[in-house]
Structure formats: C-alpha cells, structure tokens
Amino acid sequence: xxxxxxxxxxQVLKTGQSMTLQCAQDMNHEYMSWYRQxxxxxxxxxxxxxxxxxxxxxxxxxxxxxxxxxxxxxPLRLLSAAPSQTSVYFCASSKYQDGISSYEQYxxxxxxxxxx
Amino acid sequence: RKEVxxxxxxxxxxxxxxxxxxxxxxxxxxxxxxxxxxxxxxxPKLLMSVYxxxxxxxxxxxxxxRASQYISLLIRDSKLxxxxxxxxxVRVAGNQFYFGTGTSLTVIP
Numbered sequence: 663x664x665x666x667x668x669x670x671x672x673q674v675l676k677t678g679q680s681m682t683l684q685c686a687q688d689m690n691h692e693y694m695s696w697y698r699q700x701x702x703x704x705x706x707x708x709x710x711x712x713x714x715x716x717x718x719x720x721x722x723x724x725x726x727x728x729x730x731x732x733x734x735x736x737p738l739r740l741l742s743a744a745p746s747q748t749s750v751y752f753c754a755s756s757k758y759q760d761g762i763s764s765y766e767q768y769x770x771x772x773x774x775x776x777x778x
Numbered sequence: 779r780k781e782v783x784x785x786x787x788x789x790x791x792x793x794x795x796x797x798x799x800x801x802x803x804x805x806x807x808x809x810x811x812x813x814x815x816x817x818x819x820x821x822p823k824l825l826m827s828v829y830x831x832x833x834x835x836x837x838x839x840x841x842x843x844r845a846s847q848y849i850s851l852l853i854r855d856s857k858l859x860x861x862x863x864x865x866x867x868v869r870v871a872g873n874q875f876y877f878g879t880g881t882s883l884t885v886i887p
Contacts, residue, residue: 693873704782704865705822705877712873720874752821765810765869769821 663688666770668753674776675743683738683773685753693758694736695720695767696728698749705752711736712758743777750774779804781876782868788882795856799881801866802848810869811842813851815862816880822865825851856885 669684687694695710697720707720711730725747727739736755740747754767784801791797803811811828826833828840828849839852849866866878 695873695875697877702879704879707875710873718873721876765875766812766824766827767822767875769823771821 665689666753666755666768668751668770668773670773671771672774674778675740676778677743677745679743681740681743683740683751683753683775685736685738685770686734687736687753687755687768687770688734689755689757689768690733691755691757691768692733693767694730694753694755696726696736696738697752697754698722698747699752699772700749708738708751740775743775745777748775748777780878781805781870782866782878784864784866784878784881786879786881788884790884790886791856792886793856793858795885796852796854797856797883798853799851799864799866799883800848801850801878801881802846803866803868803876804847805868805870805876806844806847808847808868808870811840811849812867812869813838813840813849814865814867814877816865817862822877825864853883856883858885858887861885 666687696708697705709728711717751773753770756767757764813825814822816822832841837854841850863880
C-alpha cells in the first residue's frame with residue numbers, strides 16, 4: 663500500500679491564481695481531511711469528508727473548496743491564492759465505517775505552497 | 779484561548795533519560811486524545827491514542843486526566859531516534875480535531 667499520497671510536493675503561485683492540491687489514499691478509508699500547518703500555530707483543520715459525496719468545514723475553511731467523488735481521492739482547491747495561504751498542507755485519512763471511526767489519522771507527506 | 783496548549787520546549791535530554799510532556803485542553807467535552815510525532819519537515823505520525831485508564835506501548839506511557847483536562851506522555855530510556863516534535867491532539871465532538879503546536883525533544887548522545 664502507498665498509504666496517503668499528495669501532489670505536488672512543492673508549488674509556487676502568484677496572488678490570484680487558482681490550483682488544486684491532490685490527495686489519494688489506497689487504504690479504503692472513508693474519512694479524509696485537509697490541514698494546514700503554520701509556524702507557531704499547529705495543524706488546523708480546513709475541510710473533511712466522511713465518505714464520497716459528503717464534505718464539511720473545519721476550523722479554517724475560507725478560501726478553499728473540496729469535493730469527494732470517490733473514496734480514494736480528496737482534492738483541495740484554492741480559488742484565488744493569497745499570501746496568507748502560504749503554508750504546508752497535509753492530507754490525512756482514517757477508517758470510518760458504519761458511523762464508527764478509529765479517529766487515528768494517517769498523513770500524506772505534505773505540499774509546501776508559497777504564494778507571492 | 780487555544781484549544782490545546784503544549785510547552786514548546788526544547789527539551790534536551792541525554793540518552794537513557796526519562797522525559798515527560800504535558801498538554802492541556804480547554805474543551806471539557808473533548809472525546810478522543812492522541813499523541814503524534816513529527817520529524818523535521820515530515821508528516822505527523824500517530825504515536826499512540828490515549829485512553830481514560832492510561833496506556834503503555836513499550837517505552838511510551840500516556841495518561842489522561844479529565845478532571846484537570848490534561849494529557850501526558852512519558853518516554854523512558856530515551857533513544858537518539860526519539861528526537862522529534864511531539865504533537866498533542868484532541869478530538870472534540872464529531873470530526874473536529876485540534877492540534878497543539880508541539881514539544882520539541884532532542885536526545886543527546
């Protein structure tokens with residue numbers, strides 16, 4: 663199993679550009695989530711999904727969109743990049759079945775995004 | 779007020795030492811608790827879940843004190859490979875997770 667994979671590893675955007683960060687997992691995990699990590703802030707939850715077609719907002723959702731069309735993939739879209747979105751983005755997944763979750767999350771290697 | 783607070787350290791300890799980290803959380807309705815470790819510029823990795831009765835995994839012991847709203851992690855017989863940042867994580871209702879900013883540990887030969 664590859665676990666959780668993320669692409670790209672690094673990205674530089676100009677203010678106002680849009681892009682999609684990709685996340686995929688091959689563990690058949692129902693729960694997937696996106697976090698951003700900034701110095702001195704800890705990881706903060708952006709959006710999460712408990713299954714295909716179901717998404718919800720986390721602590722810092724503004725400026726980001728998600729969709730979940732398959733169990734495997736959970737892309738994060740930046741609609742109009744701003745310098746405040748410069749961060750390291752992590753995708754995570756965990757097992758969630760029949761309404762019961764282990765809540766133990768497995769993280770991808772991260773995407774380092776710089777917005778100039 | 780932050781949902782989860784940790785002493786950032788750094789903790790510098792010799793090999794073989796015992797070191798303890800504490801973490802406090804603000805929401806009394808928090809339901810699940812975890813410790814993750816994060817190596818420099820890498821993703822967080824689950825170290826252990828923390829159960830109400832406390833739990834141990836090899837050299838690592840985790841404790842939960844709901845009355846005082848804190849979680850602890852004890853590392854015995856520290857190894858060089860334990861050098862990392864340790865993240866305290868709390869799950870509030872549903873799927874809302876809050877991470878502490880982490881405690882940095884360096885184990886010195």
